[in-house]
Structure formats: C-alpha cells, structure tokens
Amino acid sequence: MFPEYDVIVVGGGHAGCEAAAAAANMGSKVLLITMNMQTIAQMSCNPAMGGVAKGQIVREIDALGGQSGIVSDRTMIQFRMLNRSKGPAMWSPRCQSDRMLFAQEWRQILESTPNVDFWQDTVTGVIVKEGRVGGVKTSLGIEIIAKAIVLTNGTFLNGLIHIGEKNFGGGRSGERAATGITEQLITLGFESGRMKTGTPPRVDGRSLDYTRMEEQPGDEEAGKFSYKNTPRLEKQRSCWITYTNEKVHEVLKTGFDKSPMFSGRIKGLGPRYCPSVEDKINRFADKDRHQIFVEPEGWNTVEVYVNGFSTSLPEDIQYRALKEIPGFENVRMFRPGYAIEYDYFPPTQLKLTLETHLIENLYFAGQINGTTGYEEAACQGLMAGINAHRKVKEENAFVLKRSEAYIGVLIDDLINKGTEEPYRMFTSRAEYRTLLRQDNADIRLTEKSHAIGLADDERLENVKRKISQTDELVQELMKIKVNPEDVNTQLEAYHTSLIRDRTSLWQLLKRPQLSMREIREMSPALVNWMDPLQEDAIEQAEVHVKYDSYIEKERLMVEKMTRMEDLAIISGFNYDKVPALSFEGREKLKKAKPQTIGQASRISGVSPSDISVLMIHLGR
Structure with a gap:
C-alpha cells in the first residue's frame, strides 16, 4: 500500500509543515502523517507570527528557503515593526494573521509540493532495528517504512486538558491525545518530562465595546517577512488594548481553590514569559491591572483572541471575570481558556542536527523538545527536515552557529543547556544580536541554503544584488561631500550640530538625529543616484553606516570564539x-x-x- 519513504514527518503543526516542505523540496520522498488533515498548520493559540526575536526567526526561515514567511505575508491582517525606537538589532517584525487563511495557505503549499504525500492516522510507535529507525507504526496497525523519522508531536503526547476541576485527555481542544510514543521511547532509554501551556478564552467581537479600549493600528506602511516578491498589505485590521482591574482580580481569586495550577493537579512547568492571568495576579500582587490585547482572528470572522488572559479556571469564573474588563461588559464567550499538560523530551538528548543520540536517523522538532511558540517550532522543523534529508542522502550535516542565526542560538541553547520550562526566544539570548538583525537574514543565510539545494536561484540573485547595491551606496556616501553653507540651515532644523568644513554624507549619517531621508534632502545628486536602488539595500546601507563600529566589534568577537568552535x-x-x-x-x-x-x-x-x-x- 505504501512505498518506502526517505523521510516520514509525524505531526502537521508548524514544525511538521516546515520539515516536510524542506525535505521534499531538497529531493526526498516525504510522507506527512497527521491525526487530522483539517488542522494542518493550525494556529492553536494566538493568531500571530513574529514578535521580539521571533520575527528575526521567521525572516531566517524565509532566507533559508522555508515557507513560514511566505505564508505569513499572504495571510496577515496587520503588520507592525516592534521596537522601532531602539537600535536595529532590536527591530522585530510581527503580524496578526487570519487563522483560517494561514492553515489553508500552508496546506495548499504542501499539496502543491510534488514529493509530499499525506496520511491521516495516529503514530503509536517507531520501528527500530539495531539502533537505527526504520519506520513507524500507526493506530490502524500499519507499518510504514522510511529511512528517517521526524517527530513533531506538539502538545499531543499524553496531552491532558484542564478547565477548573475538570480534566480530560486531548492534544488540543476538541482533539484526542497521542499515546504510545512516550512509553516506547522511555523503554528505548530516553528521558521524558512534563510541561504545560495555556490559552485564553475566545469571544464574540460583536459583543465588545471598542470605544472603551485603546486602538492599536498597524504600521502606516506595512512591511513583510519574506525576501521574495510576496504582496504587501494594503488595508489592515486594528487590534485593541484594555486592562484588567481589581474587580477582575477579585473574581478570579474566587476560583483559585479550583485552579489546577494552585491545587497541584498540574505537575508540568509553564512558560515563564507567558504566564496565565491567575499566575500574574499571584506573582505580581502589587499590580492593580494587567494589559489585555484584543486581537481579531481574521478578515471574515467575529471571533476574537483575548491575549493576556490565558487561564484554566472554571469556565463560569472566566466569564464573570471577563465581564468586569472595560469594553467586555456584554461579552459573549465562544469557548473557555484551558491549560494543557504534555510530554516532552529534554533536548540534551539530541545532536546539533536535532537527531537523537540514542537512535540513528530519528529527529525531534518543536514542543517535543521543550520549546514554546510557532516560530521556535517552525525553525526546528526546517532544520530537522534539512538534516534528515541530508543524512538519508549521505551528505554532511547542516548546522548554524550562534554567530550565524537566532536559529543557531536556539538549537545550541537547547542541546547544551537543556530547558526545564518552555523555551522561548528573546534577543537577550543572542550574544551577537547586532549581527543577527532581521534586515540581514538573507545576507547571512541564503548563500548557505542555496549551496545545499534549498534556497532557489532567484533568492541568491536577489541577495547578490542587495549586497552590491549596499556596498555601492556606502561608497557613494563616503564620496559625496557637502559645504557648510549648503546644509547648515537644514542641520539646524534637525536639531543637530552645524559643520565648519566640507563633510561627507557618510559622516553626517552617523548622527542619531539624521536618517537616510534627511541625507537625501541635502544632496540632489544622491537622490538621482539612489532612484534605481532596492529599498532594503538603502536600509542596509544606513544600518552599516550608523552602527559600523558596533558591527565590527561583534565581528571580532565572533572570530575569537570561532577559534574555540x-x-x-x-x-x-x-x-x-x-x-x-x-x-x-x-x-x-x-x-x-x-x-x-x-x-x-x-x-x-x-x-x-x-x-x-x-x-x-x-x-x-
């Protein structure tokens, strides 16, 4: 019934989709096995991609030839570049996504990839012979043979959902848990643990009073994630901000004795940086309010995600507390929030390729490794898919260093330090973040990916053009000099010191008060020269000029550390x-x-x- 596959990917979430697409696009015959074909790439929690450090990861995935950036660009309803007031190392793209369109777009991409087959079933175990994986067993009693397996089981391994004093098996609300894999891996010598995560209630947007909230529109000019020619968003939907208050907190506290977290029924550790609302009230007792982000779930739905209100309290208490939030007085709840406990395998049991030490050709990616977040999962899936393909084809491993990508930082952290709580990426985790910016992910990674056959020729040509134009523009800024009498009036208007001698535009651009926009106004010759340049090359040149000393300092640090590597x-x-x-x-x-x-x-x-x-x- 089934041919022999090069790679079987177990799980159709963000990690599984990227793993299947990468291995297939590189030439492997791939089978994607998922429990439900209707939930491929489902955004189980917040319908958004990117954010601080996470946006850098999405751009890296795209630069490597992955699909998450392309899918995000095609399905976003709002775009914002976070941390614009800080230096470019902190700039982080984020989009609000249309939940249904996102999953639909991912499925269409996978279905249009010739080397990907699908099978709807539950994997109950892996076939292992002489320390090497040989395929999978399913709940239908089928054995499917493959040379490599990538496990991306998300929160489904012995998943247990908690709402107040109720709990029931499930990998996601409305879907059953996966059993058998954990137990088998333990018998093979693997160490496992338990983690938890949570999600907030979803509500009817028609029942909310937005006049009592603060509007949070997208950027005036929407950006995007992909370096390819994906569409730019022309119209956007706003998000909204409101706050909890002491009344909300008092209502929530009445349910603490029924909370699975406080009663000890949940044993797994939850994400430190995305706590439940009851955890925030308990840990930050001195605060009388907490921010709530009211986020639409798509273009054509009234469903709203209540970001900041993750909870596993009884549903009646959730509802009563919501009604005390400004703008939520007449709220109608679609479904309650819940917590979910699941099995994971400490990632110190993996190689840097995400292949396990114990079983050859068996790879783990995503929440099975103790991470949280779509972006963290997707980049692991991409790297596991690349390496599973290369191992099957007897090619060298593909590993990114900490100095090359946030993806390299994430995997290195997991393998060498492990994690006892859901791992989330932050800019502070990267010691070379001035080098690992969102604007230069293509320069850092596309050539590497093209060399292994994943990034296409068009991507490589675009990068070469960007590098060439950036270098030419920096040289031109050094060449063009302006006289004091020609620019001092403008400099005064921009509240920066006047010049006494002829000064290069390169030197002026270093000033924090001046951007490329002001520099253009000082030199008509530069305006004409820059007209044919790509916008991203202009941005890249500005960053290089302003931060060249910092960039050089980090580059020297990298050289020093590379000698140890x-x-x-x-x-x-x-x-x-x-x-x-x-x-x-x-x-x-x-x-x-x-x-x-x-x-x-x-x-x-x-x-x-x-x-x-x-x-x-x-x-x-």
Missing part, C-alpha cells in the same frame, strides 16, 4: 581518562557529547577550568 573533540572521546575534570563537568560532557570545545564551554555545569583541562589534554 573549530577545536574539534573526537567522536567517542573518553572523559573518564581526564582525571583533572570536575565530577560534574565529566558527567555533563559524557551526557551531552559536544563536538567542539566551544560547544563544551556552553554546557551548564562545565566550568572554565574544565575547559582549560580539556584543551591541555587535547594538546591545545
């Missing part, structure tokens, strides 16, 4: 033969199996003195 540790190295290592360091190194000294230095519990001992032992 290049010091390889031979496979199977026996740490027991290095008696000077600390006991904890030795145990952590044996478990993590780092491939380089740089990787070893980032393992929690491995001290600088352990690294020195190791380098001496390796003759360095």
